[in-house]
Amino acid sequence: MGRLVIVSNRVASITPGKASTGGLAVGIGDVLGKAGGLWFGWNGETSPQSPEQVQVTEHGNITLATIGLSRKDYEQYYLGFSNNVLWPAFHYRSDLIRYQRDEYEGYQRANLWLAEKLFPLLKPDDIIWVHDYHLIPMAAALRAMGVKNKIGFFLHIPFPTQPILTCIPPSSELLRALSHYDLVGFQTPSDRQAFVDCLTRESGARKLDEDNLQMEDRVVRSGVYPISVYPDEIEDQAHTAASRRHLRRLRQSLLDRKLIISVDRLDYSKGQFERFRAFEKLMEIQPSHRSALSMVQIAPLSRSDIKTYQKIRHDLEGEAGRINGRFGDIDYTPIRYINRNYERSTLMAFFRGAQVGAVTPLRDGMNLVAKEYVAAQHRDDPGVLVLSRFAGAAAEFDGALLVNPYDTLGMAEAMHRALTMPKEERKERHASMLQQLKTNDLGAWWRRFLGDLAV
Numbered sequence: 103m104g105r106l107v108i109v110s111n112r113v114a115s116i117t118p119g120k121a122s123t124g125g126l127a128v129g130i131g132d133v134l135g136k137a138g139g140l141w142f143g144w145n146g147e148t149s150p151q152s153p154e155q156v157q158v159t160e161h162g163n164i165t166l167a168t169i170g171l172s173r174k175d176y177e178q179y180y181l182g183f184s185n186n187v188l189w190p191a192f193h194y195r196s197d198l199i200r201y202q203r204d205e206y207e208g209y210q211r212a213n214l215w216l217a218e219k220l221f222p223l224l225k226p227d228d229i230i231w232v233h234d235y236h237l238i239p240m241a242a243a244l245r246a247m248g249v250k251n252k253i254g255f256f257l258h259i260p261f262p263t264q265p266i267l268t269c270i271p272p273s274s275e276l277l278r279a280l281s282h283y284d285l286v287g288f289q290t291p292s293d294r295q296a297f298v299d300c301l302t303r304e305s306g307a308r309k310l311d312e313d314n315l316q317m318e319d320r321v322v323r324s325g326v327y328p329i330s331v332y333p334d335e336i337e338d339q340a341h342t343a344a345s346r347r348h349l350r351r352l353r354q355s356l357l358d359r360k361l362i363i364s365v366d367r368l369d370y371s372k373g374q375f376e377r378f379r380a381f382e383k384l385m386e387i388q389p390s391h392r393s394a395l396s397m398v399q400i401a402p403l404s405r406s407d408i409k410t411y412q413k414i415r416h417d418l419e420g421e422a423g424r425i426n427g428r429f430g431d432i433d434y435t436p437i438r439y440i441n442r443n444y445e446r447s448t449l450m451a452f453f454r455g456a457q458v459g460a461v462t463p464l465r466d467g468m469n470l471v472a473k474e475y476v477a478a479q480h481r482d483d484p485g486v487l488v489l490s491r492f493a494g495a496a497a498e499f500d501g502a503l504l505v506n507p508y509d510t511l512g513m514a515e516a517m518h519r520a521l522t523m524p525k526e527e528r529k530e531r532h533a534s535m536l537q538q539l540k541t542n543d544l545g546a547w548w549r550r551f552l553g554d555l556a557v
């Protein structure tokens with residue numbers, strides 16, 4: 103196989119131990135760590151003009167090639183079309199779409215410009231793997247420059263059904279752009295199905311067989327590749343000396359109270375607001391939990407430049423304060439709402455210390471936290487995963503308590519059931535999910551994708 107070239111909007115730091123709060127970075131870090139190759143993308147910096155120079159640094163068998171963005175590209179390509187149109191639409195929030203034609207033009211312009219910067223770094227037998235919604239037009243841009251290499255695309259977030267996708271004014275251009283990839287990968291069968299439906303109904307593609315579509319003179323293959331974790335590695339992380347110390351601190355502060363834990367970037371798709379409401383409802387319907395239960399919500403800030411993110415932050419702060427005011431006491435804070443980042447191993451230890459993992463997004467491509475929570479549990483006394491049916495992980499985890507995050511009472515009841523579940527049932531549910539993680543781990547995700555792309 104040729105060299106692997108990964109293209110993503112953001113190239114993360116690969117300094118060991120540095121916290122990276124994004125599922126995509128965790129996954130790509132692993133592929134490159136094991137397979138080696140080139141990682142190309144934005145370095146996170148902006149300047150008044152587009153910089154000319156790509157910065158190339160070597161880290162063992164990994165080469166990082168990064169470039170800054172002009173302020174205008176950052177606003178139009180990143181904040182504008184990517185995060186104010188594609189992100190809400192792909193998460194089924196058409197009400198939050200803020201479309202402006204010039205921002206879409208900026209999105210195309212930035213993709214073309216990034217493709218031009220990548221082009222001189224490419225070799226003829228490179229396998230190119232493009233990641234996520236920011237870079238949908240990348241293959242078409244590279245093809246127009248004459249690139250004949252295999253180019254694959256993986257969508258980390260959900261793919262919406264036709265009525266939602268078509269709310270995006272240039273939806274047919276996006277579908278056409280996706281048809282320039284040799285392989286398009288999705289997290290779940292229903293995401294893939296939505297893509298196939300959209301491409302056949304909206305763009306006149308013809309189904310050749312289960313996996314292949316004919317679109318004009320191109321054959322587009324699609325597949326399902328659920329991203330995952332390494333369960334044994336996570337168990338080890340939850341056990342390192344430092345993480346044990348953090349776990350001790352957490353336990354001491356809890357004073358024998360039970361714990362529900364949630365970890366997700368501050369984002370309206372993650373359902374934090376609805377989760378707080380469900381926790382409040384639990385306190386109402388089961389007064390025995392009052393003073394006997396805490397919820398830790400770790401919510402690192404993300405995309406703080408976008409208004410809808412400023413609003414959700416404001417709303418959550420208000421909600422946590424209100425619920426704590428209602429049920430708190432002089433020595434008791436029901437919801438510990440935290441915006442800071444933790445070391446990965448510390449997080450894994452926190453997962454291990456919590457009787458319930460509440461992962462209740464309104465819509466999520468996969469949700470790695472659900473998988474990490476399961477992997478971090480003590481095999482003989484595991485906690486219970488309360489999981490939204492709208493997370494991609496729900497398609498794989500039959501041992502979780504599935505909830506609908508729009509049903510506050512239903513979620514509160516599931517939390518109660520999780521907190522009071524007998525050990526035997528907890529062990530049985532956990533074992534089936536752990537088995538799933540072991541057979542379908544992070545290595546299986548990228549090996550299967552790259553294997554399919556290579557043929």
Ligand code: GDG
Nearest residue numbers: 121123124125126258443444445446466467468469470471
């Ligand atoms: C996108 C899709 C899909 C969180 N806080 C801290 C921290 N994290 C880590 C978690 C987890 C990762 O960040 C988040 O991954 P998710 O999958 O939960 O969510 P997104 O960031 O939205 O990721 C998602 C994913 O891509 C992969 O395809 O699953 O559906 O939306 O690993 O543990 N890590 C550290 N400190 C924190 O405070 N170290």
